[in-house]
Amino acid sequence: MRKYLFLLFLSAGSLAAHAQKDQIPFKSFTSFEKPSEWIIVYAEDGLMGYLDSAGKEVVPAIYENIHPFGEYKENWARVETLEGLTGFIDSTGKVVVEPKYEYIEKFGAYKADWALVSVYDHYGFINTKGEEVVAPIYAEIPILKR
Numbered sequence: 001m002r003k004y005l006f007l008l009f010l011s012a013g014s015l016a017a018h019a020q021k022d023q024i025p026f027k028s029f030t031s032f033e034k035p036s037e038w039i040i041v042y043a044e045d046g047l048m049g050y051l052d053s054a055g056k057e058v059v060p061a062i063y064e065n066i067h068p069f070g071e072y073k074e075n076w077a078r079v080e081t082l083e084g085l086t087g088f089i090d091s092t093g094k095v096v097v098e099p100k101y102e103y104i105e106k107f108g109a110y111k112a113d114w115a116l117v118s119v120y121d122h123y124g125f126i127n128t129k130g131e132e133v134v135a136p137i138y139a140e141i142p143i144l145k146r
Contacts, residue, residue: 040066047082050093058093072106072115073128088130096130110143 041061049061059066066089067078075091079099087099097104103117107128114125117136123132124136 059089063099072104078104095127101136108140116141 002126004136038050038058039053041049041051043061045050046064047061048063049057050059050066050067052058062081063079064082064084065080065081069075069077069091072078072088076088076096078086079089081099082085084102085099086101086104087095088097088104090096101119103116103118104126107115110116110125113128115127115132117124117126117132119136121139122136123138123141124132125134127133
């Protein structure tokens with residue numbers, strides 16, 4: 001019985017991945033590790049969002065991609081819009097960094113609580129509170145060897 005359940009689980013996962021890749025209208029319900037009670041969902045147009053364990057929408061299905069929580073900062077997930085812009089949501093589903101950047105580096109590459117951001121090939125920094133501490137107006141910000 002376990003073998004059949006495992007194969008069923010693998011088949012469902014494969015179908016969901018295939019549907020997302022090909023942008024086939026497919027509604028998928030897959031649990032995420034953080035926050036563990038949320039369920040990722042796909043709208044018919046392929047955009048992603050989250051439901052809580054009661055089925056209430058926490059994050060509307062408006063994002064092209066939602067990355068796992070904790071990759072950049074604990075309880076934050078990087079999100080990407082259809083336009084290719086990126087920002088962050090927190091573990092309550094609230095937008096903490098508007099998706100207006102073309103690129104966001106991980107925190108700490110330049111300064112402990114700062115992340116490099118870019119807009120139109122200009123660079124600046126945000127902090128771990130989601131605030132823009134240096135406006136993206138510089139053509140280059142090289143990493144200096146310490």
